[in-house]
Amino acid sequence: MPLLWILILVLAIATVGYFAARTRAMATAGGDSRILHSLPNYYGMNAVLSALVPSLAVLALWLIVQPMYLQSHVAGMIPDHVIAEGSSRDLIMSDVRRIASGLNIAVEQGAMSANEASGLRSELTNVRERLAEVGVALGSDVQPEVLAAAQEYRSIAKSGSFFMLIVVLALAVLGAVYAWKRSHKDFRARNIVEKAVLGLLIAAASIAILTTLGIVMSMLMETMNFFSQYEATSFFFGIKWAPDFRGDSALGILPLLWGTLYISLIALLVAVPVGLFAAIYMSEYAGPKLRAVAKPLIEILAGIPTIVYGLFALLTVGPLLRDYFAKPTGLGESADSVLTAGLVMGIMLIPFVSSLSDDIINAVPQSMRDGSLGLGATKSETIRQVIVPAALPGIVGAVLLATSRAIGETMIVVMGAGAAAAQLDKGLAEAINPLEAMTTVTTRIVSQLTGDTDFAAPETLVAFALGLTLFVITLGLNVLALYIVRKYREQYE
Structure with a gap:
């Protein structure tokens, strides 16, 4: 049946x-x-x-x-x-x-x-x-x-x-x-039913915890298997990424980690100022009618699939940077670059920073604004010296959450930054050139686990070590962001 x-x-x-x-x-x-x-x-x-x-x-x-x-x-x-x-x-x-x-x-x-x-x-x-x-x-x-x-x-x-x-x-x-x-x-039917419902609620709440433990344990077991075949020091401190299934592999995470952080940094340099200024305008200057229209339009960016952003990076932003900036300056020849992925990812992150910062700024008590204006401060001085400092812990939490989102992004990096690992062994100039193609941890995880590969080989198992490392980094950022936001809420509620 x-x-x-x-x-x-x-x-x-x-x-x-x-x-x-x-x-x-x-x-x-x-x-x-x-x-x-x-x-x-x-x-x-x-x-x-x-x-x-x-x-x-x-x-x-x-x-x-x-x-x-x-x-x-x-x-x-x-x-x-x-x-x-x-x-x-x-x-x-x-x-x-x-x-x-x-x-x-x-x-x-x-x-x-x-x-x-x-x-x-x-x-x-x-x-x-x-x-x-x-x-x-x-x-x-x-x-x-x-x-x-x-x-x-x-x-x-x-x-x-x-x-x-x-x-x-x-x-x-x-x-x-x-x-x-x-x-x-x-x-006593009510007592029995309420206890049963309480048990169901506890079981539902435990699903998230058990799922997290299951994810961690699955990655941890395969990561231990990887480190039994490859030295941990070479993985964490190696400056070269060159997997070779014939047995002569260099699996250092530092080039991938540098590419991840570099692209995320450029994305944050775009998203944080634009998103924060948009949030200040929407909360302090825009009228109710304009806010009712502009805020949903900004948040539409968060609903666009990342593959669409990737196509935008591949077909529009990358060629523009190559033709009007990279080639004239002699810094690059390819449309795939750190700057391409960083700019497009920054556009994607604008609604994350803007919406969270807007909610946090609106949570600042009105009495603080009235007190500053009553003492003779202008509106701009009130924003700079009262509202933004008061909302700063929450804004920092929003930025950290956006950072976690940037670090975990894959599709935009695949289509905008290329698949080449950063060449840390070729000098500082190559490593910091934003017009060079660089790959990230998430991109390599996908690459190592796809195709006709030997699952027991260290070149495949390295994907789990990369995933566990990325998990620890993003988890730490999320915990730090939640801690800062919680301190902020305790201060003003």
């Missing part, structure tokens, strides 16, 4: 339990809700939670465990001699799953009997012909052992799905019946 139908049946059982428990509670009170310990709806919600929580929890657990069991059990059935050179057990298992799916389709469309799909009275040639009738083609390299594994995979999956349906529906019914029996005028 499809998963959607299982969910509909569980919801139907919970709905019946709701009305049954509510009716029973009212009946024990003689129809007078004032005698009940809790409102009637709490008795119904107790039945709903009793039916949904255990059944859906088992359903989620079953959907996680069953594929893992199938993978390990069926993979063990495939002999080593079946795995051809250049292939792997995982590739064979993908064929097994594809054939099993084809067998299900063939049975549903009547092209094959259930006995044939289960391996009874079936041969490879016959199965190939039957599957071809439903549009599933088996290659000539598919061996009988793979077909047997697919038939076993289908059989176990079908049995597992049937038992899952029985167990989930049984738990839903038992939970609803148990809640119905407990529905009595003296039963």
Whole structure:
């Protein structure tokens, strides 16, 4: 049975339990809700939670465990001699799953009997012909052992799905019946429901924490694997980036880190002044009508996809800088450069700085403005000497958040700055030239994990070390920004 139908049946059982428990509670009170310990709806919600929580929890657990069991059990059935050179057990298992799916389709469309799909009275040639009738083609390299594994995979999956349906529906019914029996005028339904809701809220809040831990642990394990094959000192202090899958690689992070910080610095030099001045104008000078129009127009920049910014850098900004600045000065010949990516990224970051700074400036108490003006200060003097210093902690937090956004950007850098790492070993002039192509940490992560590469090689595993390093940097910036903003809020609320 499809998963959607299982969910509909569980919801139907919970709905019946709701009305049954509510009716029973009212009946024990003689129809007078004032005698009940809790409102009637709490008795119904107790039945709903009793039916949904255990059944859906088992359903989620079953959907996680069953594929893992199938993978390990069926993979063990495939002999080593079946795995051809250049292939792997995982590739064979993908064929097994594809054939099993084809067998299900063939049975549903009547092209094959259930006995044939289960391996009874079936041969490879016959199965190939039957599957071809439903549009599933088996290659000539598919061996009988793979077909047997697919038939076993289908059989176990079908049995597992049937038992899952029985167990989930049984738990839903038992939970609803148990809640119905407990529905009595003296039963503290409200307390039970509120505790259950509190538990659900705690579980929802824990998802973010567990997700963060899962991300960190997944990167940490692969990073440890990388450092077991490559020296940590060469990674963190190396000034050359030259991955070579033939074994002679230089995987120093400093060139990538320099490119990341250099592009981010140029982006902030564009975004911070423009965004801050825009925020001051919008909050202190613009009238209500102009603000109502201009603020949404500025914030539209935040909704533009980064691929569009990348195309703008590739087709417009890069050629302009090359033709009117780089070539005449002799500083570069390519449209891909640090300056191109930095300028476009700065435009992208303007609404981040502007919107956050605008909200922070508006949070400064009006009494501070009135006091400054009352002492004879002009409006511009009030902004420079009172409002901006008072809002400075929040503005710094906004800048740090924009910095984290800039450091994590990928698409604009790929299309605007090129794929060449900074040449730190060729002198200072090459490293600080803003018209030279430079790549960043995020770009190299994508590059090292794509293509036909050996996942166990250090040249691939280095992507996890790069990711973990970038994660630590951005996490530190976010924590610092939140700390500064919190101090600011504590000061003025």
